[in-house]
Amino acid sequence: MKGWIDVTAPLQPRLPSYPGNRPFSLCWVERLESGGPCNLSALDIGSHAGTHVDAPLHFIEEGAPIERVPLADLCGPCRVVDIDDARRVDLPELRRTLRGRVPERLLLRTRNSRRKLMRRKSFAKDFVYLTPEAASWLVEGGARLVGIDYLSIERFGFKSPDTHRALLGAGVPIIEGLELSEVRPGSYELFCMPLLVTGADGAPARAALRSPA
Amino acid sequence: MKGWIDVTAPLQPRLPSYPGNRPFSLCWVERLESGGPCNLSALDIGSHAGTHVDAPLHFIEEGAPIERVPLADLCGPCRVVDIDDARRVDLPELRRTLRGRVPERLLLRTRNSRRKLMRRKSFAKDFVYLTPEAASWLVEGGARLVGIDYLSIERFGFKSPDTHRALLGAGVPIIEGLELSEVRPGSYELFCMPLLVTGADGAPARAALRSPA
Numbered sequence: 416m417k418g419w420i421d422v423t424a425p426l427q428p429r430l431p432s433y434p435g436n437r438p439f440s441l442c443w444v445e446r447l448e449s450g451g452p453c454n455l456s457a458l459d460i461g462s463h464a465g466t467h468v469d470a471p472l473h474f475i476e477e478g479a480p481i482e483r484v485p486l487a488d489l490c491g492p493c494r495v496v497d498i499d500d501a502r503r504v505d506l507p508e509l510r511r512t513l514r515g516r517v518p519e520r521l522l523l524r525t526r527n528s529r530r531k532l533m534r535r536k537s538f539a540k541d542f543v544y545l546t547p548e549a550a551s552w553l554v555e556g557g558a559r560l561v562g563i564d565y566l567s568i569e570r571f572g573f574k575s576p577d578t579h580r581a582l583l584g585a586g587v588p589i590i591e592g593l594e595l596s597e598v599r600p601g602s603y604e605l606f607c608m609p610l611l612v613t614g615a616d617g618a619p620a621r622a623a624l625r626s627p628a
Numbered sequence: 629m630k631g632w633i634d635v636t637a638p639l640q641p642r643l644p645s646y647p648g649n650r651p652f653s654l655c656w657v658e659r660l661e662s663g664g665p666c667n668l669s670a671l672d673i674g675s676h677a678g679t680h681v682d683a684p685l686h687f688i689e690e691g692a693p694i695e696r697v698p699l700a701d702l703c704g705p706c707r708v709v710d711i712d713d714a715r716r717v718d719l720p721e722l723r724r725t726l727r728g729r730v731p732e733r734l735l736l737r738t739r740n741s742r743r744k745l746m747r748r749k750s751f752a753k754d755f756v757y758l759t760p761e762a763a764s765w766l767v768e769g770g771a772r773l774v775g776i777d778y779l780s781i782e783r784f785g786f787k788s789p790d791t792h793r794a795l796l797g798a799g800v801p802i803i804e805g806l807e808l809s810e811v812r813p814g815s816y817e818l819f820c821m822p823l824l825v826t827g828a829d830g831a832p833a834r835a836a837l838r839s840p841a
Contacts, residue, residue: 418700419698419699419700419703421699421824423824424824425695425824425825425826426823426824426825426826427825427826427827435657435658435668436657436668436670437657437670441825441827441828444648444649444650444674445648447687447689448689452789453686453687453789453792453829454685454686454687454829455648455649455674455675455676455686455829456674456675456825456828456829456830457649457650457672457673457674457675458671458672458673458674458675458823458825458828458831458832459670459671459672460670460671460673461657461668461669461670461671462668462669462670462671463668465824466824472667473666473667473668474660474666474667476660476661482638485632486632486634486836487631487632490632490819576665576666579666606703606819606821608819608821608833608834608835608836609834610639610671610823610832610833610834611634611636611637611638611639611678611679611834612638612639612640612654612669612671613638613639613640614640614654615654615669615671616666616667616668616669617669618671619671619823620821620823620834621821621822621823621824621833621834622821623699623821
């Protein structure tokens with residue numbers, strides 16, 4: 416049996432939250448220890464909390480909502496690459512890392528993972544992001560999915576969301592908030608399954624890798 | 629490329645909700661059409677809304693929470709069976725349907741699917757369920773996962789949650805709220821990925837089938 420590598424950030428109180436997003440919380444409706452019939456909880460959660468998928472609708476007026484992002488794009492062969500110590504993933508950095516070849520699905524493991532940013536409650540503004548030029552190059556090369564290891568793929572404090580627009584405008588969904596600290600670069604099979612929320616701009620997801628057969 | 633069959637009930641306002649559970653709602657934090665920087669939503673959702681996984685902790689005091697239910701149990705070869713017109717899935721019915729052989733992962737497509745209960749807002753108390761004896765037989769036969777096509781696997785109005793206890797007490801997770809209306813009985817590869825909510829008794833999930841290679 417091939418093993419699973421979970422690349423989902425656990426939803427728990429220390430989870431960082433992007434400014435303006437609803438922070439995650441779990442509340443208990445029933446508890447066995449208090450004499451309830453069962454343990455029963457409920458979640459209050461932003462669509463972009465933790466590990467999540469951005470659908471085109473997030474930044475594109477007539478873009479596809481999350482239920483129209485095909486599982487065939489979100490799941491399949493995938494490459495995880497290590498971006499050494501760059502403060503941003505720009506076109507020269509990405510070309511060099513990928514040796515000029517764009518994979519169908521690409522997960523960027525950056526300095527964000529080495530800093531374990533997804534495990535720190537306080538939001539880090541200086542996270543590593545993908546530049547718009549690098550995003551456009553991935554689209555031109557035929558990428559179907561791009562993922563990154565912090566809560567946004569776009570430079571914090573952007574004037575115009577050009578990285579999102581380059582990807583989402585071409586119908587390429589984005590996985591943000593991946594937990595890649597323990598993952599080695601290489602080829603995998605990715606399964607990324609966001610909640611099926613009708614009409615939403617994105618949704619929290621479970622994402623995991625399997626080693627190729 | 630093998631095709632995907634989504635077996636997730638879409639999270640939308642007409643989704644039925646089990647009595648006592650938090651009903652699902654989507655709210656908008658930002659809208660492009662109102663001049664916002666993006667479309668941005670948030671979810672208020674019970675852990676057992678729509679298609680979801682029950683972890684042992686749901687009914688077992690020291691049971692595993694959802695983050696400890698292995699993906700290796702939730703994903704893998706799976707059998708979907710049709711339970712004709714029975715009002716409940718009892719041991720004789722199940723033995724006959726399975727010809728005595730318990731599969732690792734079993735999804736029960738019942739009269740609930742023919743009635744399209746997951747698409748009707750009003751909660752149906754007379755849904756088809758699995759009896760405790762049939763559940764125990766599945767556990768003894770080595771089942772790792774059992775799924776059903778409405779919001780509970782237990783008879784409505786139960787005195788004691790014996791079906792849940794038989795499965796969860798043996799560490800067998802349950803998928804409830806599956807959308808199986810359009811699925812043919814047969815052998816598939818199942819991918820069931822609940823949100824990774826630390827400490828929770830269950831979680832909403834995305835679930836999908838692939839035809840075997």
